[in-house]
Amino acid sequence: MIESIREIDKLPGDYKTEIHYIGQILEGRGFDTDIGLQCEVQLEYGESWMELPQKSDTPMQTQTSYPGKDEIFVWCHPVDLHFATDSIFGSPKLLIRVWRLDDLGRIDLFSYGVCSLPCTTGYFMLNCPTWRPIGNWRDEAMSFFVGGPPKLTNEDALNKNLDLRKKVKTVSSGSVYIELEVLLKNFEKHWTISKPLS
Incomplete structure (x- = not known):
């Protein structure tokens, strides 16, 4: 009976520390396309992490952006995330999918990426490289002439199954830049935070 009471879900006030991420999905650079992209x-x-308010399964999605002369896709999509936690383990990661909108109105999954969020206070400009799987010669020819680049058949290779990820042949596909301010609450009371040597 005591064990079952301990397994009850925690409430936000039961966690020792909180972390807040405020910023924006800023832009995409280095993508080899001149048509619209969205992230x-x-x-x-x-x-051991709890999103406040309760977790939404809906991913954040930017508008479609077209490159300027500098070949930068500007999104400036706001990010406002708040977490309560008891442990630094299992810290948040962003699973990134970049979609391409062509001139015919078709939307194709263009590239994937994974980016770990920092767990120290301060300002961060995160450079999140993306990639796409390489298909066989037929897949690549279809992608070139018809559209629709090769996709992962099992998205566990993104973050969950790293053994599977090692087997995927990929090619680099540009970077997503995320600008964040990180605010910590009660970390200094419960954990030793390392400081750089002076």
């Missing part, structure tokens, strides 16, 4: 970002984190 979809999904959160993933461990069991």
Whole structure:
């Protein structure tokens, strides 16, 4: 009976520390296309983390952006994430999918990426490289002439099954830049935070 009481879900006030991420999905650079791109970002984190308010399974998604002369896709999509946690393990990661909108109105999954969020206070400009799987010669020819680049058949290779990820042949596909301010609450009371040597 005592064990079953301990397994009850924690409430936000039961956690020792909190972390707040405020910023924006800023832009995409280095993508080899001149048509519209949009970025979809999904959160993933461990069991000792709780999103406040309660977790939404809906990913964040930017508008479609077209490159300027500098070949930068500007999104400036706001990010406002708040977590309570008892452990640094299982810290949040962003699973990134970049989608391409062509001139015919078709939307194709263009590339994937994974980016760990920092767990120290301060300002961060995160450079999140993306990639796409390489298909066989037929897949690549279809992608070139018809559209629809090769996709992962099992998205566990993104973050969950790293053994599977090692087997996927990929090619680099540009970077997503995320600008964040990180605020910590009660970390200094419960954990030793290392400081750089002076």
